[in-house]
Every structure is written in structure tokens, then in C-alpha cells.
Amino acid sequence: MILIVDDISENLVALKKTLEVHGLQVDTAQSGEEALKKILKQNYSLIVLDVQMPGMDGFEVAEILAGSNRTKDIPVIFLSAVNRQKRFISKGYETGGVDYITKPVDPDLLILKVKTFLKLSEQKTELKNIRDILSKEVEIRKAAEENLEAKVAERTKELIEKNEELEFRNHELQQFAWVVSHDLKEPIRKIELFVKMIKERYLTDNPKATDYVDRTVRAAQRMSKLITDLLDYSRLSSDVAPEKADINAIVDEVISDLDYLIEEKNAIIIKKDLPKIKGVPSQLRQIFQNLISNSLKFSKKDISPIIQISSELITEKNFDAPADDNGLFCRITVTDNGIGFDERYLDKIFIIFQSLNDRREYEGTGIGLAIAKKIIEKHNGLITAKSQPGEGASFIIILPVK
Missing domain, CATH: 3.40.50.2300 (Response regulator)
Known part of the structure; x- marks a missing residue:
């Protein structure tokens, strides 16, 4: 309520x-x-x-x-x-x-923040219940195995020393987090730390309890990533003065940042000449960061990803508009040979928190494409996609040149 x-x-x-x-x-x-x-x-x-x-x-x-x-x-x-x-x-x-x-x-921003804090509240309740269960099991094990006390004391001492070191190193990080993320990540970090302490102190010989703890830690990590993405999404509500942006340079920066993943996947990226447009470079960078990351993430197993990025000028803001060298809009296409998706769910992929794939197999928060869509709309543009399951996907972006 x-x-x-x-x-x-x-x-x-x-x-x-x-x-x-x-x-x-x-x-x-x-x-x-x-x-x-x-x-x-x-x-x-x-x-x-x-x-x-x-x-x-x-x-x-x-x-x-x-x-x-x-x-x-x-x-x-x-x-x-x-x-x-x-x-x-x-x-x-x-x-x-x-x-x-x-x-x-801003209704969208209000809903995002309200849902985030409600999720945190639910997460906190769930973690408390798990902590209570683990605490009871710890008490039972401690009563049955008195010889664990010495090991627990030794491990506790190590954890206290490490925790003191972590607290010292994290002091400045906490200050920064307060400014950047309104202290949203701090409660999650504490939950994760305390649950790990319980695991390392009491549950080293209990596979079932360790599994519960690992699930809790992963849930906290997903929530942290979710908050980061939500902050990126919420920042899009603020107005930033546009400037001349070179899409070629922006895509090159993204490729450079993703070079480790590109090398790991043995990916091939083919980039044709891209336009210079008027926009916010940092936001435009997020678009291509999300699209290229998705192409690498949703690639087929044992097949090298091939990502092609091309563009052309068009006469009007329409996906089917004819090419025109003097056009006032550009149509940018990012195509890959990945797992693709069913076009029946096209609208769903651009909605925040929505994902078409199993998140246990493909990690993600379901916010990336929603961020890309909102950025493009703020630039008075359009985005859509074409795909078939198993046949890759093409994301088509239309942006004004000036």
C-alpha cells in the first residue's frame, strides 16, 4: 500500500x-x-x-x-x-x-521510482525471511557441532578485519553513490555483504543453505544493475543542449569499449560510413552501446557474430521512405546473425522490464532497448526491428540530420 x-x-x-x-x-x-x-x-x-x-x-x-x-x-x-x-x-x-x-x-519517472522502491521493499522482506531461515539452521548446526565454534571464531576474526578494510575503502564510494544514485545501492550492498558473511561464517558445509545464499547474492546483484539502468532511464527526462555528433566516432568508441567481448565472441563488425547529426553524443552512444551489446549477447552458440551497421539519407521520417542524398533524415540499420525473435512480440521488446528470453541464460534487466527508444524519441526519431527466430535481427533507426 x-x-x-x-x-x-x-x-x-x-x-x-x-x-x-x-x-x-x-x-x-x-x-x-x-x-x-x-x-x-x-x-x-x-x-x-x-x-x-x-x-x-x-x-x-x-x-x-x-x-x-x-x-x-x-x-x-x-x-x-x-x-x-x-x-x-x-x-x-x-x-x-x-x-x-x-x-x-513526470508520470513515467514517478512510476519508475515508485516501482523501484516497492521492489526494494519486497526484496528486503524476502531477504529477511531467508535470513531467518538460515539463522535457525545455523543455530541447529552450532548446537550439534560444538567443534565448529573455534572455526567460526577464526573466520569471524578474518571477516571483521576484511570488513574494516572494506569499510575504509568504500567510504568515498558511498559518498559518490549518495550523489549519483540517491543512496539506492547502499542498502543492497549491505544486504549482499551480510548474507555473504553468514555464508562464509556458518554455511561452508551446507550445500543447500549455500545455494539459498548464492541465489540471494545474485538477486541483489541484478537489483543493483537494475537501479543503474533505471537511473540512466530517468536521466533522459532532463533536457540537454544538442550539438553536432559524429555517429562514426560514436560507434568506434562503443566498439573499442566492447573489444574484449568482441574478441571473446570472435565477432565481426562491418561499419559503413555513418552520418553526422545534431544530437546529444552521450545519449546517442547509449543507443549503439545497447544495440551492439544485444547483438553480441544474443548470438548463436558456436557461430561468430556478424554485425553490420549502415545508413542512408531519406526524404521523410518514415521507415519505408526512399533514399535521397539531400534528405533531412537518416535511416541507420544495425543487423546481426543472432538468435532473432518472433515479430509478434515486437512492441514488447521496447517496453521497460520486458524480455523475450530466459534471463538465466541471457543476463539483462530488460531496460536497454527501452532506454534506446526513449533517447531516439527525444531526438524526434523512430525505431523498429525486423526479425525471425533463428535468422538474426535488424534494428532500424530514423533520426533527423539537423
Whole structure:
């Protein structure tokens, strides 16, 4: 259940409908006082809290929540139409908030952040249950095998020393993570570390429990990658001034970054002359990073991937537009000889969190193509794909030249 707190009823209705459309359960309150009364009676997984309210404002509510053992772990997302300065945003984090969104609210960004924190909440509950099961099994094993105490003590000492070293080395990294990812990755790192400590300290001789721990660690790692991709996706909502971008140079950079994987897969990349267009180079780079990475990832076993990248100028923003040397748009095609996909699911591959393949065999978050699509749309372009299972895929991009 999500609680939305805003003193303006129109805002409450709009936010509630936005979340309910995505199947989320929502409760509302029109003041800080009403919110605190509801929180005493109801358990909430997430609170979306307006800063500017008469009487008790959002910061005061967050401070009260942070001071209670029962409510201190409830994630709070602040909403505000004003106070965009860094010092006010910092105050939001200092009072216990986990994120800060300014009004008018971008519905896509709101849904992404709400779903992310709900997933983290579910993950935390699941990890706690697993930890409880493991703790009980540890107690049983410890009671049955007293001779393990000496080994546990020795291993504990090693872990403490290593943990102290890790804490020292991670201090600056934690500071950076707070700025870059709003501290989203820090809880996951702690969960992963503590579960590994349980494994190494108590479960070295228990294959079943070790398997549970390894699954938990992998889940935490996938969540970390998911947060990184979500941050990349959410950053696309900000406006960046376009400039002249050389697609040839951008693709060459991507190929250079992927040289290890290209060499490992024995891949062949054929790049024809690509245009210079007006855009945001860093975002355009993400497009080709995702497309080329996908071609390498979804290659056939024991067959060297062949990736061809070509382009031509066209008369209009249409996938079937004829070529024209004086055209105002360019059509860029990235073709591979990989496993392909069924075109019945074409729309699905560009939706965030969607994947057509078994993620146990093909690692990924299902966000890469959604990022590419959003970047292309922000550049006033189009993207589609053509494919058949087992016959490779072609991704077709149309972008304005100027």
C-alpha cells in the first residue's frame, strides 16, 4: 500500500489515478497530521510526501517517521513545486527521504521510482525471511557441532578485519553513490555483504543453505544493475543542449569499449560510413552501446557474430521512405546473425522490464532497448526491428540530420 500526502485534492486525485492505472494500491491524506494518524493504523510500503503543506510540512512529517522504530524504514519520496535548490533537496535527504521529485511530476519517472522502491521493499522482506531461515539452521548446526565454534571464531576474526578494510575503502564510494544514485545501492550492498558473511561464517558445509545464499547474492546483484539502468532511464527526462555528433566516432568508441567481448565472441563488425547529426553524443552512444551489446549477447552458440551497421539519407521520417542524398533524415540499420525473435512480440521488446528470453541464460534487466527508444524519441526519431527466430535481427533507426 502506498500513501500519498498532499494538501491539494486535485494533486491527490491525479497522483492516485497515475499509480492505480499500474495496479498499485493507494491511500491518501491531505495533511501531515492526517498522514501520521493513518500511519499509526496502517502499514505502508512507500510514502509520497508533499513538502509544502499548511501546518505540519513534509520535512516535519519525515523527521517524526525517522524517529520511530516502526516507521523509520518506510521509504519517503518528497514532492515539491518549489525549493529546487540543492540545500532544500539536501534537507529532504537529511530528514529521512530516499528521493526527491519536483513538480510538475513526470508520470513515467514517478512510476519508475515508485516501482523501484516497492521492489526494494519486497526484496528486503524476502531477504529477511531467508535470513531467518538460515539463522535457525545455523543455530541447529552450532548446537550439534560444538567443534565448529573455534572455526567460526577464526573466520569471524578474518571477516571483521576484511570488513574494516572494506569499510575504509568504500567510504568515498558511498559518498559518490549518495550523489549519483540517491543512496539506492547502499542498502543492497549491505544486504549482499551480510548474507555473504553468514555464508562464509556458518554455511561452508551446507550445500543447500549455500545455494539459498548464492541465489540471494545474485538477486541483489541484478537489483543493483537494475537501479543503474533505471537511473540512466530517468536521466533522459532532463533536457540537454544538442550539438553536432559524429555517429562514426560514436560507434568506434562503443566498439573499442566492447573489444574484449568482441574478441571473446570472435565477432565481426562491418561499419559503413555513418552520418553526422545534431544530437546529444552521450545519449546517442547509449543507443549503439545497447544495440551492439544485444547483438553480441544474443548470438548463436558456436557461430561468430556478424554485425553490420549502415545508413542512408531519406526524404521523410518514415521507415519505408526512399533514399535521397539531400534528405533531412537518416535511416541507420544495425543487423546481426543472432538468435532473432518472433515479430509478434515486437512492441514488447521496447517496453521497460520486458524480455523475450530466459534471463538465466541471457543476463539483462530488460531496460536497454527501452532506454534506446526513449533517447531516439527525444531526438524526434523512430525505431523498429525486423526479425525471425533463428535468422538474426535488424534494428532500424530514423533520426533527423539537423
